[in-house]
Amino acid sequence: AQKITQTQPGMFVQEKEAVTLDCTYDTSDPSYGLFWYKQPSSGEMIFLIYQGSYDQQNATEGRYSLNFQKARKSANLVISASQLGDSAMYFCAMREADRGSTLGRLYFGRGTQLTVWP
C-alpha cells in the first residue's frame, strides 16, 4: 500500500489566491511526522513545513499552513496569497517512528505540480 498519496498531479491558481494541495497517508504507527517539500524547476528540495502526529495545533510557516486531520489521515498544504515564485512541484512525505525496519526513513508521495498564473 502507498504510504503517501497525492491525488492531484497538477494544480493551477491565480496569483494572490489561496490553494490547497492534498495529501493522505497510511500508517498504523501512533508516532509519525509529516513533511512538505517544494521542488522548483532548478531541482533542489526545499523543506517547507512539518507536523508531528502528537501536535495539537496545525503547523504554520509564513504563508504555508498544514491542515492536519488525524482521523482522516490527511495532511493538506495550504498556501495563502500565492506568488508566481510558488510555481513548483510539491511533495508530501512521512516519517514513522525511529525503530525497526522503518528506522529513520522518509516516504514520499508522487508530487503535485503547482502553476501560479498572473
Added chain:
Amino acid sequence: DAGVIQSPRHEVTEMGQEVTLRCKPISGHDYLFWYRQTMMRGLELLIYFNNNVPIDDSGMPEDRFSAKMPNASFSTLKIQPSEPRDSAVYFCASRAQGGAYGYTFGSGTRLTVV
C-alpha cells in the same frame, strides 16, 4: 553550515562506464539517505545509513549499484557499469537522530548515461 553537499552537479557518461556520486552530509547528522528521482518512478529511496552503517539497501536496483559511507562526513554511490536507464537525478539527504526538521537535501546530481 554549508548544508548537504553533492558532487558533481551534472554528470554525462557513456554506457558501460563507472560513475561515482559523492555526498558530504551536515556535520552531526546521524542519518544519510540516497534517493533517485525519475519522472516514471518519482522519488525512490535507494539506501540509507545510520551512524555510517547501512540500514536498508532494499531500494538499490541492481548489483551494479553500491554505496559506502567510510566516515561520518562522506558517502559515495557508485554505478558500475552504467546504463541509459540509470539516467536520473540522485539526491543525498541527511538528518539528525530524532530531528523533526532535520531532513536536509543536497542539490542533487543529474546523471545522464548515453
